[in-house]
Amino acid sequence: MADQLLLPGATLFYSGFFVLASGALVLAFFVYDYSTYREDTDTEDLAVSELALNPLRGGPKDLPIANHLVDDDDSPEKKGSKHKPKLVILGTGWGSVALLKQLNPEDYHITVVSPSNHFLFTPLLPSATVGTLELRSLVEPIRRIVSKVRGHFLKASAIDVDFSEKLVECVVTEGDQQRHFYLPYDKLVIGVGSITNPHGVKGLENCHFLKDISDARRIRNQIVRNLELACLPTTPDDERRRLLSFVVSGGGPTGVEFAAELFDMLNEDLTKYYPKILRNEISVHVLQSRGHILNTYDEALSIYAESRFANDQVDIQTNSRVKEVTPDRVIYTQKDEKGEVVTKELPMGFCLWSTGVAQTEFCQNLANKLDELGDELPDHSPRFVLLSYPLTLSSGRLSVPYVMLYYLPVTCDSELRMLYAGAKELMRNTAEVGKIIEIDTAEDLEEIEEKLKGEP
Amino acid sequence: MADQLLLPGATLFYSGFFVLASGALVLAFFVYDYSTYREDTDTEDLAVSELALNPLRGGPKDLPIANHLVDDDDSPEKKGSKHKPKLVILGTGWGSVALLKQLNPEDYHITVVSPSNHFLFTPLLPSATVGTLELRSLVEPIRRIVSKVRGHFLKASAIDVDFSEKLVECVVTEGDQQRHFYLPYDKLVIGVGSITNPHGVKGLENCHFLKDISDARRIRNQIVRNLELACLPTTPDDERRRLLSFVVSGGGPTGVEFAAELFDMLNEDLTKYYPKILRNEISVHVLQSRGHILNTYDEALSIYAESRFANDQVDIQTNSRVKEVTPDRVIYTQKDEKGEVVTKELPMGFCLWSTGVAQTEFCQNLANKLDELGDELPDHSPRFVLLSYPLTLSSGRLSVPYVMLYYLPVTCDSELRMLYAGAKELMRNTAEVGKIIEIDTAEDLEEIEEKLKGEP
Known part of the structure; x- marks a missing residue:
């Protein structure tokens, strides 16, 4: 009997607690909501210099x-x-x-x-x-x-x-x-930050980029626009196939991620609300200049992504370099197995350009200012210069190595020379730089870019 | 003792139930998530005519x-x-x-x-x-x-x-x-639908409208742009006050709602993250052509809105008609208490044009097609024509009265005349039209617009 009487009591207790807690939460919300309104809009005296x-x-x-x-x-x-x-x-x-x-x-x-x-x-x-x-x-x-x-x-x-x-x-x-x-x-x-690397290709005004929030919005609008145009009775067959041909130039993380997201959308959401003919005629192409996509990552990941895309009917073109983008086509050269270069083209209704980043104009200007640094170096006295130097590697990747310049003019007296030589390792450790570049004249500054690029 | 022993038991029961229920929910989510992926991407045979x-x-x-x-x-x-x-x-x-x-x-x-x-x-x-x-x-x-x-x-x-x-x-x-x-x-x-009514005012390209989602986005960007510009050290005093002067032309529901939302944002969110000088120099103005804002609503509502705005320091200018909008000013005429018309102007950094709606070009074209209807009417036989006729009233409001035209040519024989006369009330009730307009020649169609506008 005690069992039967007490369990409902506990239930009541929990129900009561639940009701009270919910009530308190609702009340708390209204108190919070009230606190977000302010009645006093008096313009207070404001000190502005x-x-x-x-x-x-x-x-x-x-x-x-x-x-x-x-x-x-x-x-x-x-x-x-x-x-x-x-x-x-x-x-x-x-x-x-x-x-x-x-x-x-x-x-x-x-x-x-x-x-x-x-x-x-x-x-x-x-x-x-x-x-x-x-x-x-x-x-x-x-x-x-x-x-x-x-x-x-x-x-x-x-x-x-x-x-x-x-x-x-x-x-x-x-x-x-x-x-x-x-x-x-x-x-x-x-x-x-950096800008999209144009790699000197013509017609990039026909491409989309993916750097900012407005780019993402433009891409979304363009995809929907293409899908809607493809449904219309006035759109001829070849035009519809062109509209539904999505080309991604660049097999790096951005391009691969985008191709995968696009494929998911086309496959999951599209089929529900759009005519089925669209799903049948859609094609997604990834153009990659190297032998594999995601080539900067672990090989296992790269192979997994490729096999996954092959299964999903996402077309991957490796060893392909885009030459030109026109409003309705992507023209690219492809190296075949024998090493011969063939020019091919793809009709396209949408092209994403995601081939890595390059230095902004602002950073380029700053890099050119190394000359000014030369003017500041004294003639007969050593200097340590900490330099964070932005440069674009030959692979197209942006790199900003952080190095220490150790300027030691030949005309410098031996006492100063000793002083700086003793402080060198301390400076390197305190500043946590990876590399020390020794120069003895201001003219040597011009060779710094090459020295940095030459690094493994 | 029974109490002490059983309550923890109940607690355990509820804890267990909670854990199980949570587990089931998580599991259910993954099952659902899995179901949203499809593996079969085979292009099936598709019948398209x-x-x-x-x-x-x-x-x-x-x-x-x-x-x-x-x-x-x-x-x-x-x-x-x-x-x-x-x-x-x-x-x-x-x-x-x-x-x-x-x-x-x-x-x-x-x-x-x-x-x-x-x-x-x-x-x-x-x-x-x-x-x-x-x-x-x-x-x-x-x-x-x-x-x-x-x-x-x-x-x-x-x-x-x-x-x-x-x-x-x-x-x-x-x-x-x-x-x-x-x-x-x-x-x-x-x-x-309808378009924004320009009322023949010059310079509306300097205004924002609020009809579509892209309008709302443009307005949001413009407000943020103005606030950010107002914070900059290069912005002179009068320029900052202009940037922070928000003008709403039209005291209808859209204009009033927008002014209220704008005021809330400026008062609640702005003060937290922007320099205080902005809050002190911001002004919101509502220009209304009639004697009161929200004049199509109940008077109590209109008075409440006005007193609320007065308290919030939202400036309401009644009996004001905008003459022209330039990139940095709104020029308007105001009738004062003596009935004299004065020309005034407001500096503005943002202007919303929300003065009611007008007929689209498409509807205007259709309305002009009444002539075609005239060609279809027979010479010697009566007709009932159900007409949904879009027109813009003199107040600027769009109205689409639904009426029945009762076409009864004088040359029609008496038998047909009797037949149609008997069916008239039945037709009116079946079609649920508000008004019957009787015409006896096709030329009378031209007067329909005036007849409809003349309605109280």
């Missing part, structure tokens, strides 16, 4: 210098960091955001500059092109990340750096107008 | 006639409806979708034609402009809705209807090319 509103001009090009920002006095914490060393971070990609997450807000006056106001979770971008993921779930507003370290954000493009005066030249485009200004720094972090 | 792939030409303009569609034979059910009466629905808005949800798939061979491949939940569109709602949550792919009634969808624009041969002329734009075709119908439903 006159220098932030009308910056002084200066620097080599006599531009406004943004020494003070409009939100420098917005909170006591921000006021506190106003006179801290200025850390300027260019770009809002992986490098910049990883740094921002680890910074101590007490240490610097932080300013982030980028033409893009969000951080993008790039590995999932191929999934967003076919609608597996919502585009918005891949982005995080950079202002939210920056606010955690009490930083500032300026939506502008960095176009040049004056290393001697420690000024970043930024440009803002508004309609037809371009406005330039200088942003002063004490420490500068360059995380501007 | 040759006439669907190469439609015959005909009609007044000798265009391809889409009598058969490529997915007519895709499933046994679709095959079954192949020879049913053809119901063609133009547009994918509220009217068309409401109809689609109620149709019996057995009754018709259904084809939906629209340049837009989704149904948009328009009432929440203003919320999407500021990011309260995700754009994608407002749309439903029309193919999903159409597939429930085994219908077909063609992404094309209807531009003309040939009522005598029962053909809809459609056009597909692909790049620079335009392809026309005819779609035959037995019953035609026109649900093409």
Whole structure:
């Protein structure tokens, strides 16, 4: 009897608890919701430095210098960091955001500059092109990340750096107008990323790229547009097959991931709502310049991907280099087994260009500034120079080796020579550089790029 | 003691149940997930009518006639409806979708034609402009809705209807090319919606509209762009105030809803991540041509909205008509209390044009076709004509009155006259028309528009 009486009691207890907990949650939600509304919209007295509103001009090009920002006095914490060393971070990609997450807000006056106001979770971008993921779930507003370290954000493009005066030249485009200004720094972090490598191929304006969120949206629209056009009674047979021919140039991770996502969509969602003739006539092609796709990864992975694609009827063309892309065709050369080069072409309704990355114009400009470094080196005294040097390897891959230049002019006196020689290993270890390049004249700087490229 | 021993037992029971239930749910998810993948990608033999792939030409303009569609034979059910009466629905808005949800798939061979491949939940569109709602949550792919009634969808624009041969002329734009075709119908439903009413104002290319999902995205981008520009050190004071001046032209539901959403965003989200100076300098203006905003609604609502906006420092300008919109200003005339008209202007960084709707070009063309109706009326015999006639009222509102024309030529013999007179009330009740317009010559058709507009 005790059993029968007590178990329902326990059930009642749990039911009661559940009801109470649910009630509390609903109540908590309304309290939270209420807290998100604010009634006081009084414009409070706001201290904004006159220098932030009308910056002084200066620097080599006599531009406004943004020494003070409009939100420098917005909170006591921000006021506190106003006179801290200025850390300027260019770009809002992986490098910049990883740094921002680890910074101590007490240490610097932080300013982030980028033409893009969000951080993008790039590995999932191929999934967003076919609608597996919502585009918005891949982005995080950079202002939210920056606010955690009490930083500032300026939506502008960095176009040049004056290393001697420690000024970043930024440009803002508004309609037809371009406005330039200088942003002063004490420490500068360059995380501007890279651009798609054109490899000198003609007709890339007929291709899609996959670097940014707007690229993903354009790709999605183009895929849907092609599918809808293919259903229409006015579309002739060969035109429909062309519209349904999806070509991916580049067998690296982006291209392979995209081809797989595309295939999944065509196979799973398409068949449900579109005429069946589309599924029968669709073709997905991957053009790869090397002998295997995913060739920078482990061989097992590469073989698995190839066998999987073969099973899925995704057509892989290896040893193929694209020569030209026209609005309706991709022309490429293929090396056959005998080593002979044949020119082939594919009709295409959509082409993704994902053949690796190249240096941005901004980085190229900075690299050219090594000459300026030469001007700064003294004639008779040694120097250590820490150099993070962006260059494009012959394989098309972007690499930014971090090295130490050990400048030791022949005319330098023996005491200084001893001093620097003794500090060399300490410097190498403290700075954690991989390689030391020794030079004895400023002219040797010109050979650095070749020396770095020559590395295994 | 029994209490103490049994309660933990019950707890164990519930914990066990919870673990089992969770386990079952996880398992169920994987089973479901597995079921969404398909291994068989064999291209099955597909029956597609040759006439669907190469439609015959005909009609007044000798265009391809889409009598058969490529997915007519895709499933046994679709095959079954192949020879049913053809119901063609133009547009994918509220009217068309409401109809689609109620149709019996057995009754018709259904084809939906629209340049837009989704149904948009328009009432929440203003919320999407500021990011309260995700754009994608407002749309439903029309193919999903159409597939429930085994219908077909063609992404094309209807531009003309040939009522005598029962053909809809459609056009597909692909790049620079335009392809026309005819779609035959037995019953035609026109649900093409309306366009924004320009009211003959100059410079509307400087305004944003709010009709479609892409409009909402453009508005969101423009708002963020303005806020970011306003933070920059190169932006002068008056320019910043202009960028932060948001003007809404039209005090109807769309304009008021948008102004409220904008204000909420500026007040709740903006202050957290943007410099405080922005919040202080932002202004939202609503220009309304009548004496009150929301004037088509109950007065209590209108007064509540106005007092709420006054409290929120949203500036309402009543009795104001916009004359011209330039890239940086809105010029409008305002009638003051004495009835005098003053010309004023507002600097603006963003202008929404939401002053009601007007007839599309397609509907205007159809309305002009009443002349054709005149040609079809017999000389000596009466006719009942059911007419759904779209017209724009003097208030700018679009109205589509549904009336019955009772055509009774004077030369008609008395027997027919008696027959039709007796059927008149029966027809009115069966067709559920609001009004009967009596005409005795085809020329009277020209006066119909005036007669309808003259209605209270």
